[in-house]
Amino acid sequence: MAASFPTIAARRFCYGLKPRETPPSDINSLMLQLQKGSKAVPRFPREGALGRRETLGRLVSVRTVEERAAQDGRPNPALRQETQREAERLLRRDALSRVAQAVYSENGFFERLASFWVNHFAVNATATYEMRLLAPLLETEAIRPNLAASFADLLKAAVLHPAMLIYLDQASSVGPQSPVAERSGGALNQSLAQELLRVHSLGDQAEFSAADINGAALILTGLSLDPRSLEVSNRPGRAEPGSHVLLGKSYSDRARNGSDHLEMLTDLANHPATARNICNKLVRHFISEDVNHDMLDGMIQRWQASGGNLTEVYRAMLEHPAAFAPEASKVVAPFEFVVSALRAFDVKGGEFDALVNADDDRDGDDVPPPDGKVAPRRKPGVARLLTLQSLRRMGQPVWEPPSPAGFPDDAASWLLPGQFAERVAWARMAVRLLVSDVAPLTLLDMVLADLVSAQTRELIAAAPSKVHGLTMVLTSPQFNRR
Amino acid sequence: MAAHTGFLLKRRGFLASIGALGASSVLPKVSLSATAGDRRLVVILLRGGMDGVDLVQPYGDPNFALLRPELALTPATGLTDLNGFFGLHPAASGLMPLWRAGHLSFAHAIASPYRGRVSHFDAQDVIETGNPVGSGSRTGWLNRALAVIPRTASRAAVDITTSVELIMTGGNKTDVWATQSDFPMAPDEIRSLQTLLQTDPVFDKAGAGMSGLDPLPQIVNSQARTAGVAELARLAGSLLAEDYRVASFSLAGWDTHRDQKRDFTESARLLSEAVLNLQAGMGEAAWQQTAVVAITEFGRTLRLNSTAGTDHGTASAALLAGGAIAGGRILCDWSGLAEGQLFDGRDLAPTRDIRELLAALLFQQFDITATNLNAKVFPGLGFEPSSLFIKMN
Structure with a gap:
């Protein structure tokens, strides 16, 4: 039997058919889901993004107080366990809510894209104590509101989120010749720089060197977290002085206001290799591991014409005839x-x-x-x-x-x-x-x-x-x- | 057919046959101190179409070995003789102590009203709803029976599964208890899944690889399945020893389209294990008050197919066990296996409606009236207390 547009749309681009839910009838109805989804408040964190910030502040300060007391020889293991359990309970609730969000949302295409981007800007919620509370927040605050916007906005929101900075150890990175290093030591951490180039933007098929990763890591120095609030903060004392080179371009620390890394993220977002990397990943995720190059080229062209507007890129993918080809070549994860x-x-x-x-x-x-x-x-x-x-x-x-x-x-x-x-x-x-x-x-x-x-x-x-x-x-x- | 007289009851009823055997030990053991509210009923659904003539083989019928030389056994080749005409499959010989104690019987040549042979789904619906396909409500006969049990304490029913099965579905309260939710697949289930996976090479490879893993995944682990069946039956028994009076569970594995010799042996062994574990879980006092019946949706062809299996047929057998049944009997109007006696020239012909057996058990165990049985439990059945299946004690 010939497969109809709504069936393929629901299965290939959404989370499948659901009783009493009308599947998308055309490309515009898929695109409409993007708009609706971007504005919708997801089911996690259960207490909302602001509420989560408060929870986080409360739990982190309780643990900080306990840590200090422990250093003074007065540990409170019960309090530690209690806050640990609390964080695990919240993560479990949020993860269940994430499943329920995907099950019940009528914006299936948006939900699928949210999962795609959460996986692109991957963080592990069990990496540290705080990550249990922050990983859901990365999706809610950074991914979902930006996944239909320009890629540059999405990249900045995700990479500069506290969850990403903790997960990739940016908070501990110190420029080797920075005042902080001179005074009390510390070392450069290249994790964020490496994943930024290798995964988030250019991709591992692009040409860049170890020197580029080092350059990006130096440009990122100074970008850190406030240890109490876990908000992103610029700590100029950690920034490596001088100019640093990435892909042949020199970034200066200028007024040390931290704008150099923003400039770098904009440049990376606009790099041709990034457009190719992201478009290729989208095609491989939604359509087939055997990438249709005509579709890929169309998406890259639309990326360039629109300045990396993701809504336009998704539309270019859907408008290609191969998007609704009857062969179901992807195995569902x-x-x-x-x-x-x-x-x-x-x-x-x-x-x-x-x-x-x-x-x-x-x-x-x-x-x-x-x-x-x-x-x-x-x-x-x-x-x-x-x-x-x-x-x-x-x-x-x-x-x-x-x-x-x-x-x-x-x-x-x-x-x-x-x-x-x-x-x-x-x-x-x-x-x-x-x-x-x-x-x-x-x-x-x-x-x-x-x-x-x-x-x-x-x-x-x-x-x-x-x-x-x-x-x-x-x-x-x-x-x-x- | 002199060979038949030893088992052919011809509606004379149990009393006559008990007398004929002359053994007082087979008299029903319902003690006088036991109250009616102690009686119990367990229904085991043998899903897939159990080959009744493989489980209870009519070795005394000369046509039997001619129809299926590959499967037909005799006492000389391992069959366990029951009454000189029928013998029990060797894999179920663990049940023989029950037979000797008068706690085991079989009904033979029985079938539900389903004659389609095609769909397990439809045929199982018929033995679960008690209604012919497409008629009546989608409620289970066991659930409807609960409402007409005179004593409310006897209405405590439990389904040993993870969700209520159709046989227990309906307006009357039933509980659900489970042993494990990742119950291993039976050989016929594995095979039908693999046939489906073969439509896609990538999935075929993944599916075929499951049985080569170490450790073996639970769902394809036959040892785990054996343990699971034993555990399930024991749980059913222990629940019945307490407040429950009605219980049901399913045993898969009977759709033996291929390699019947191997797969039926496993399934027959598991059925035997299930009955023995049910008894063990229940304890002797409860067992004395219990009737167990194992029924299936249809029998199988007498002749083998080209893959050493049998295809969907018509009449089959039912197992009866427990202290509340009259044991040591093969209850049937044997239809015979001569060419002209076969149903459509290929299957054992049904001579009794499986619902008559079920009605007789409800009548005997719970004192449900014939009127209620014919109007509410099995509408239109026409059950009479003089049924072959009533033990008349």
Whole structure:
């Protein structure tokens, strides 16, 4: 059967079809989701961005006081543990909210892009204590409001966010000949500079040298954090004096007001290699690992013509005929897999929300699978089991990428037999926990609509039971490709 | 057919056959001190289409070995004789102590009203709703039965699964208890999934690689499955030992389109394990008051297909166990395996409606009236207390 535009749009560019939600009918309706999504307030942090700043200030100051007391020989381990648990609880709530955001948002294209950019500007929420509270904030404050704007704005917002500065150790970087280094030592840290060039802007296919990374690191000196508020601050005492060269251009420290790094970020955003790197990554993420060069060239041209306006770049991608080609060549990653299945299961509306609410305020470690004399659906922790714990087992825990380069984005990385076994296990569990009396072919039509092949339908119809038939819908190659 | 007289009950009912056997040990063991509210019912759904003539083989029928020489056994080749005509599959021989104690019987040549052979989904709906395809409500017969059990204490029902299955779905309260949520797949489930994965080389490779991993993933680990089935049955037993009086769970693994010899052996062994663990989990006092029935959606073809398996058929067998049943019986009007006796020339012909067996158990265990059984539980059935399946004690 010929696949229609709405089905491909929902599966390839959003988080899949959902009962009672109208899939995008044309490119303009996808683009409209961008506008709506940029203005919407996401479900995390639960207390809002400002509230989170307050929480952060409170917890950091409590821990600072405790640390000082400990240095004076009066440690308070209970207080330390309490603040640790609090941060872990908040992260867990936010991560569950991130899944719910993807499940319930009607701006699927925006949500997919948010995930794309969160992975591009990857930080790990468990890297430090503060990161548990800051990683969700990076997405809320820096990524989401800027992902439909110019790339330069997005780059600056993400790279200059406290979460990024902590994760890539910028806060500890000191110019080797700066006053601070002269006075009390300290060393240059190149992590942010390296990821900035290698991942965030030019990309690892571009030509740049170790000297360029060093130059960028020197330009970034002085950019730091206020240790109390964790707000970004310029600390001129750490800045390396003199001029520093990146890609043949000299950046001076001028009035030491920190503007040199902003100039560098603007230049990197506008560099041709950056346009190619980002456009290539978008195509590989949304369309195919086998990049269509005509599509890529069109996007780069639009990037250049619009001064890096991302909305225009996305539009150029969608307007290329290959964007809606019938071949589904991408294998969905675990987060997409889980979210699109949860969307399909939200038959009456709000079922997953109810599970998330039942999960609230539960403390402690991972929840074991329902066992013993336990009525599983009534047990708190099912939402966490079906999302956070399962995503970890499948290899894509929320906000915990393995490196600053983010999670991989190719089929080979997600379809090792052990990972696929986790997908099958998840499908069996989700079907048993969430579905009651739904015919497998009904679910198949729900998730794939006019994409269902006659072969897939026939093989699922022959399943030895409904539970297994439903499991097969979710583990079918067709559901796992988009 | 003199060979038939030993088991053919011809609606004479249990009392006659018990008398015929003349063994007082097979008399129902319901002690006088036990109250009606102690009686229990367990329904095991054998999903996939259990081959009744493989589990309970009519080795005394000369046509049997001719129809399926590859599978047909005799007592000389490992079959466990039951009554001189029927024998039990060797993989289920762990049940023989129950048979000897009068706690095990089989109903044979029975089927639900479903005659389509095509869809497991539809056929399982029929044995769960008790209604022919497309008719009646989408509620389970076991749930509807709860409402007409005279004693409210006997209505405590539990589904041993992670969600309510159709057989227990409906307006009456049922609880759900689970053992584990990542229950391993049965061989037929693995095979049907792999057939689907073969439509895409990348997924085929991922799926095929699962069974080569060390450690083996839980979902394809047959040892874990054995342990899981035992645990599930034990849990059901322990719940029934307490307040629950009605329980249900499913055993997959019966859709033996390929390599039946191997896969059926595993499934029959697991069924045997399940019954024995149910008994162990329950304890002797509760077991004495219990009737267990294991039913399936359809039987299978008598002849093997080209992949050493059997395809969907019609009549099958049901297992009955527990202290509350009259044991040591093969309850049936045997339809025969001669060419003209087969259903559509290929399947065991059904002579009894599976719902009659279920109604008889509800009648006997919970004193649900025939009127209620025929009007509310199995609308239009026409069950009579003189049924073959009533033990008449």
